[in-house]
Amino acid sequence: MTSQDLHDEGERVAARIERRWLILSIAIVVALAAIAAFAGIHQATMPQTRVETADPSRLHLAGEFVESNLGSAIEPDGSVTVRAIGQQYSFTPACLLVPTDTLVTFRATSADVVHGLIVEGTNINTMLVPGYVSALTVRFERPGDHLMPCQEFCGVGHEGMWAKVKVIDRADFLARAAERRRLTCVD
Amino acid sequence: MLTSKRLILAHFWLAFALFGLALLLGAWQMLIRSPLHAWISDPEWYYRSVTAHGTVMAYVFPTLVAMGFGYAISETTLEQPLIGRRWAWAGFALVLVGAVMAMIPVSLGLASVLYTFYPPLIGNPFYYIGVVLAVIGSWIWVALMSINLRAWKRANPGKPVPLPMFANVAGSYLWAWTAIGAALELLFQIIPVALGLKSTIDAGLARVLFSWTLHAIVYFWLFPTYIAYYTIVPRAIGGKIYSDAMARIAFVLFLVVAMPIGMHHTFADPQVGAGFKFIHSAFTALVALPTFLTVFTICASVEIAGRLRGGRGFFGWIAALPWRNPIMLAAAFSFVMLGFGGAGGLINMSYQLDTTIHNTQWITGHFHLIFGGAIVIMYFAIAYDLWPHLTGRPLASLGLMRAQLWLWFIGMMVTTFPWHWVGILGMPRRMAFFDYTSPALAPEAIYVTLSAAGGVILVLSGILFFAVLLRRQTAPRVEFEAYRFAVAVHPPAAVPAALNGYGLWLALMIGLTVSNYGFPIAQLALRADTSVPAVFVGGRE
Numbered sequence: 001m002t003s004q005d006l007h008d009e010g011e012r013v014a015a016r017i018e019r020r021w022l023i024l025s026i027a028i029v030v031a032l033a034a035i036a037a038f039a040g041i042h043q044a045t046m047p048q049t050r051v052e053t054a055d056p057s058r059l060h061l062a063g064e065f066v067e068s069n070l071g072s073a074i075e076p077d078g079s080v081t082v083r084a085i086g087q088q089y090s091f092t093p094a095c096l097l098v099p100t101d102t103l104v105t106f107r108a109t110s111a112d113v114v115h116g117l118i119v120e121g122t123n124i125n126t127m128l129v130p131g132y133v134s135a136l137t138v139r140f141e142r143p144g145d146h147l148m149p150c151q152e153f154c155g156v157g158h159e160g161m162w163a164k165v166k167v168i169d170r171a172d173f174l175a176r177a178a179e180r181r182r183l184t185c186v187d
Numbered sequence: 188m189l190t191s192k193r194l195i196l197a198h199f200w201l202a203f204a205l206f207g208l209a210l211l212l213g214a215w216q217m218l219i220r221s222p223l224h225a226w227i228s229d230p231e232w233y234y235r236s237v238t239a240h241g242t243v244m245a246y247v248f249p250t251l252v253a254m255g256f257g258y259a260i261s262e263t264t265l266e267q268p269l270i271g272r273r274w275a276w277a278g279f280a281l282v283l284v285g286a287v288m289a290m291i292p293v294s295l296g297l298a299s300v301l302y303t304f305y306p307p308l309i310g311n312p313f314y315y316i317g318v319v320l321a322v323i324g325s326w327i328w329v330a331l332m333s334i335n336l337r338a339w340k341r342a343n344p345g346k347p348v349p350l351p352m353f354a355n356v357a358g359s360y361l362w363a364w365t366a367i368g369a370a371l372e373l374l375f376q377i378i379p380v381a382l383g384l385k386s387t388i389d390a391g392l393a394r395v396l397f398s399w400t401l402h403a404i405v406y407f408w409l410f411p412t413y414i415a416y417y418t419i420v421p422r423a424i425g426g427k428i429y430s431d432a433m434a435r436i437a438f439v440l441f442l443v444v445a446m447p448i449g450m451h452h453t454f455a456d457p458q459v460g461a462g463f464k465f466i467h468s469a470f471t472a473l474v475a476l477p478t479f480l481t482v483f484t485i486c487a488s489v490e491i492a493g494r495l496r497g498g499r500g501f502f503g504w505i506a507a508l509p510w511r512n513p514i515m516l517a518a519a520f521s522f523v524m525l526g527f528g529g530a531g532g533l534i535n536m537s538y539q540l541d542t543t544i545h546n547t548q549w550i551t552g553h554f555h556l557i558f559g560g561a562i563v564i565m566y567f568a569i570a571y572d573l574w575p576h577l578t579g580r581p582l583a584s585l586g587l588m589r590a591q592l593w594l595w596f597i598g599m600m601v602t603t604f605p606w607h608w609v610g611i612l613g614m615p616r617r618m619a620f621f622d623y624t625s626p627a628l629a630p631e632a633i634y635v636t637l638s639a640a641g642g643v644i645l646v647l648s649g650i651l652f653f654a655v656l657l658r659r660q661t662a663p664r665v666e667f668e669a670y671r672f673a674v675a676v677h678p679p680a681a682v683p684a685a686l687n688g689y690g691l692w693l694a695l696m697i698g699l700t701v702s703n704y705g706f707p708i709a710q711l712a713l714r715a716d717t718s719v720p721a722v723f724v725g726g727r728e
Binding site: 011014015017018021022025026028029032033036037039040047048049050051052053055056057088109112113114116118119120121123124125126127128129130131132133134135145147149150151152153154155156157158159 | 230231233234237299301303305306307308389390391394429430433453454455456457458459460461464465468469472473475476479480483484487533537538539541542543545546547612613615616617618619620621625627628676677714716717718719720722724
């Protein structure tokens with residue numbers, strides 16, 4: 001073998017290793033997308049799917065976000081819907097009350113600028129964009145208290161925008177719900 | 188041949204001077220929101236500082252590095268004096284004027300809206316106009332890169348475009364196109380309201396337009412770093428590029444897939460439907476591909492150097508590498524940070540996992556590790572490599588450079604790892620103050636303190652960086668051989684037309700942007716019922 005042959009052989013080996021790596025890389029990328037698609041179909045935690053709107057300048061006048069309709073409500077199908085508003089620099093209600101072992105739908109919007117909410121220790125995490133309604137569903141397994149800060153810069157008072165979520169036993173929640181149309185922690 | 192040394196040096200000096208100031212602001216921010224500092228009675232100062240830090244670090248510093256490095260690449264690889272040097276100075280002046288114009292209202296507290304703008308919050312119009320001017324200045328650079336390459340191609344028909352220039356021009360095109368999203372948001376949505384011509388704004392549309400810019404801009408920041416991986420590191424350590432063709436493929440892939448993925452920043456947003464969120468998530472997985480290819484090619488290129496230096500066996504070549512060479516050290520640190528940051532990025536872009544960490548300190552940790560860590564440490568390496576050729580003075584102290592790189596690496600790890608962790612615990616971003624006496628937040632206190640200590644280490648590293656550059660200013664001048672970049676093991680005699688130009692890739696870039704962004708943008712832009720009243724900051728009613 002001449003050194004030219006050795007050189008050519010080396011080049012072929014180098015190209016083959018490179019090609020194998022390329023195929024492996026593509027396989028990894030395809031697998032990632034496939035796992036995401038599979039989990040998307042079979043698991044609950046999902047980004048919001050539909051786009052709904054709400055006029056922030058009329059929230060207090062009419063529609064589902066009027067003050068008397070905020071808080072937790074029991075739906076005919078037994079699930080619970082929680083409605084809340086973010087505004088500079090607080091959430092209304094400031095403490096949300098929800099039951100364990102129940103499908104809970106959060107519906108929230110902003111009355112002024114962009115806010116966000118994250119319920120610490122859970123996967124509840126969404127943006128509140130004025131003009132649009134944020135909606136997501138969740139199930140709490142255990143009773144307990146969670147902090148719910150605003151997670152998006154909304155002005156100089158952003159640091160003070162913290163609310164709470166109180167998870168109570170389902171039976172206790174149903175007992176309280178028998179007395180009031182909408183529930184929050186302070187009732 | 189480097190003939191525009193003053194021009195290139197001006198870009199680097201302005202870039203690093205602004206970087207130094209923004210670094211101090213960053214460290215101050217870390218300190219005052221940690222348990223080491225009591226509540227600042229006026230949180231507005233904190234957000235003012237975050238706005239300045241972000242605007243400089245995201246829009247001005249990397250842009251100036253890319254511009255200065257681009258001019259150097261054009262002159263040295265095409266071996267022709269820069270065409271349009273006066274225009275280049277005009278572009279530099281626009282960036283400078285824009286940066287100053289933006290920073291004055293920010294310093295006065297009239298535009299504390301953060302660098303991501305966040306309409307319907309509206310600040311002083313000069314902040315936004317300043318940012319637009321800086322971007323226009325950088326577009327002059329884009330045009331000049333294209334013009335210089337075209338002139339060279341006319342004089343050298345059929346010859347392969349040198350790899351560094353091929354990548355450099357690809358990066359400039361990516362920047363030109365990705366900047367358009369934020370430009371549309373500023374020109375058609377924010378600036379008319381800031382000037383008082385309109386009073387309402389669609390915040391959802393603004394977020395979608397910003398996402399057009401927000402993700403691919405990261406790859407624009409990354410381009411000088413990748414160019415350094417491929418074409419500086421192998422030369423500096425005595426090796427060669429494993430494959431010229433694969434390098435070109437990696438760069439054009441960035442051009443194509445960096446764009447149609449930005450909506451993974453809006454997974455938690457209510458104004459985008461599930462379909463486009465999922466499409467963008469899947470495309471984001473694709474953007475890992477050019478990085479996988481790069482990791483392979485660079486490791487293989489470095490292995491060539493290790494074996495040429497006498498390294499034997501499976502791992503022996505690693506020990507044989509020139510670890511005392513600052514460029515080698517910087518590249519290794521950069522790869523470690525890119526690895527951790529990239530793994531975190533796969534979580535962020537995941538359709539489901541994102542919800543666990545969206546807008547928490549995890550995100551801050553992630554982009555500081557990728558940008559501040561993996562990318563910026565190679566900006567230092569580029570400066571160290573290029574400086575002697577620009578100033579005519581040799582490197583003063585390799586030891587000082589190694590110490591600087593070590594401190595930057597350690598500082599970034601100490602800063603960002605605790606950040607990631609408190610993010611998983613649910614700590615939100617961008618707050619001027621946390622009440623660590625609350626039982627729910629008390630466990631986070633120690634990690635925030637650690638992060639703040641990392642900030643101090645980074646400032647020390649920054650001081651050393653300036654010490655290295657300034658010490659060199661006083662060394663005696665010597666003659667260097669011409670600056671050159673690494674070459675491939677098998678330098679291409681000819682490359683396929685597709686990998687010697689951009690037509691196909693630009694068509695794909697624009698086509699995929701239109702297919703992935705066209706419908707959501709049109710749908711939001713045509714709706715009349717989603718514009719909301721502006722909320723002014725800085726005492727304006």
